[in-house]
Amino acid sequence: MVGWKAGKAAGIGVLILAVFIAVLAAFLVAPFIQQLLTPQAVQQIPAAPAPQQPAQPQPAGYAPAGFVFGQIQDIDTAAALASAKIDVIDPSSNRLLETMTADSNGKFTSANVYEPGRALILHVYSTGYYDREFTVTVPSTYTLVSNSYYYPLGVFQLKRRVAADNLNFKIQDPTGTTLASADGDTPQAAGFGTYTATSKSFNLMFLISVIGTTSQPVAFGQPVPYVTPQLAKEQLRPVLWIAFNSTAINLEKLRSAGFERMENSPSNVLVVYKVLDPIETNKINTAQTMTITIPVDTSSIPSGSKIAMAAWIADLQRPADAAIGVRITSLTAYGPYSGYGVTEPLGQGYVAPASAVFTSTTGYMRVLITVA
Numbered sequence: 001m002v003g004w005k006a007g008k009a010a011g012i013g014v015l016i017l018a019v020f021i022a023v024l025a026a027f028l029v030a031p032f033i034q035q036l037l038t039p040q041a042v043q044q045i046p047a048a049p050a051p052q053q054p055a056q057p058q059p060a061g062y063a064p065a066g067f068v069f070g071q072i073q074d075i076d077t078a079a080a081l082a083s084a085k086i087d088v089i090d091p092s093s094n095r096l097l098e099t100m101t102a103d104s105n106g107k108f109t110s111a112n113v114y115e116p117g118r119a120l121i122l123h124v125y126s127t128g129y130y131d132r133e134f135t136v137t138v139p140s141t142y143t144l145v146s147n148s149y150y151y152p153l154g155v156f157q158l159k160r161r162v163a164a165d166n167l168n169f170k171i172q173d174p175t176g177t178t179l180a181s182a183d184g185d186t187p188q189a190a191g192f193g194t195y196t197a198t199s200k201s202f203n204l205m206f207l208i209s210v211i212g213t214t215s216q217p218v219a220f221g222q223p224v225p226y227v228t229p230q231l232a233k234e235q236l237r238p239v240l241w242i243a244f245n246s247t248a249i250n251l252e253k254l255r256s257a258g259f260e261r262m263e264n265s266p267s268n269v270l271v272v273y274k275v276l277d278p279i280e281t282n283k284i285n286t287a288q289t290m291t292i293t294i295p296v297d298t299s300s301i302p303s304g305s306k307i308a309m310a311a312w313i314a315d316l317q318r319p320a321d322a323a324i325g326v327r328i329t330s331l332t333a334y335g336p337y338s339g340y341g342v343t344e345p346l347g348q349g350y351v352a353p354a355s356a357v358f359t360s361t362t363g364y365m366r367v368l369i370t371v372a
Helices: 002-037 251-256
Strands: 067-074 085-090 095-101 107-109 119-125 132-137 143-145 148-158 167-172 178-183 193-196 201-211 224-227 233-244 270-275 287-297 306-317 365-370
Touching: 095 107, 119 148, 132 148, 167 306, 167 365, 178 193, 178 365, 201 306, 251 270, 251 287
Parallel strands: 067 148, 193 365
Antiparallel strands: 067 107, 085 095, 085 119, 119 132, 143 148, 167 178, 167 201, 201 287, 224 233, 233 270, 233 306, 306 365
């Protein structure tokens, strides 16, 4: 009995010890289980910083806006043209951007700055020279001076106009005999040159002579850029007008020589005109002569009749105006032009005769023809 009781007590002790150990283990493990079962906050990963844009390198050869420069010269002698003017014009708007003045060495520098690659029109003029226009593009090559960029435009050359006294006009008969003469600013003296024709159809000759020197070649009639009062751009050219006080002169013969009939002629007067090419000298040929043929056909005119012929010639004329009998007597600058190097024509433009009766002062030059 005693042994059973002792064994029973031992079993109870073991049970109590096992329970104690289990409770103790649960007490010790519970916080870890709670931590595992409790939702954990998601750890926020810092956002990566935005990538920095690297500075864009300038393309090779890049240069900013800068000043433009160049030189104005005589085309034959390369002499510097001091005080020449250069109008800088925007070709897209036809607007004047600035006017530069060349120094004593013919050199100019802009006051404004221009970007490489920009197109510009340069209207260049100098007193006593025919004007010219040049279309240029600002280059990418430059000279750097005190942190300023300077772009070279190059050398621009003009042709000197002949002096009035060195420009001669003549009308000659088929044999080369001079019937009438004048120069660049002095018309034929009052009166008529006379020619007695030996056939119904013949050629008179109008001669233009330009005299220069080996040291200074010259020209007459170089095309000149011109801006009209309506701001249109044209080329001024030399023009010869011929008038007969009879409409029976054969017009087709005159047309075959490059003449065209002028509109608005006085009654019973035939007027034709011809736009001429320039004539110029150089260092070798110091005198040049241009000959314009005037074919005169009087087949429809009775023998012994007297036919008067008058002539006018001038540079700096608008061909469209010449066709209607309108002349230019002086140049006025309009729009993007600040002036001109030559402002008055040499010779004289057309002046309408008062009637079919030509007087001793009609025209710049005149001839009286006796019909064969």
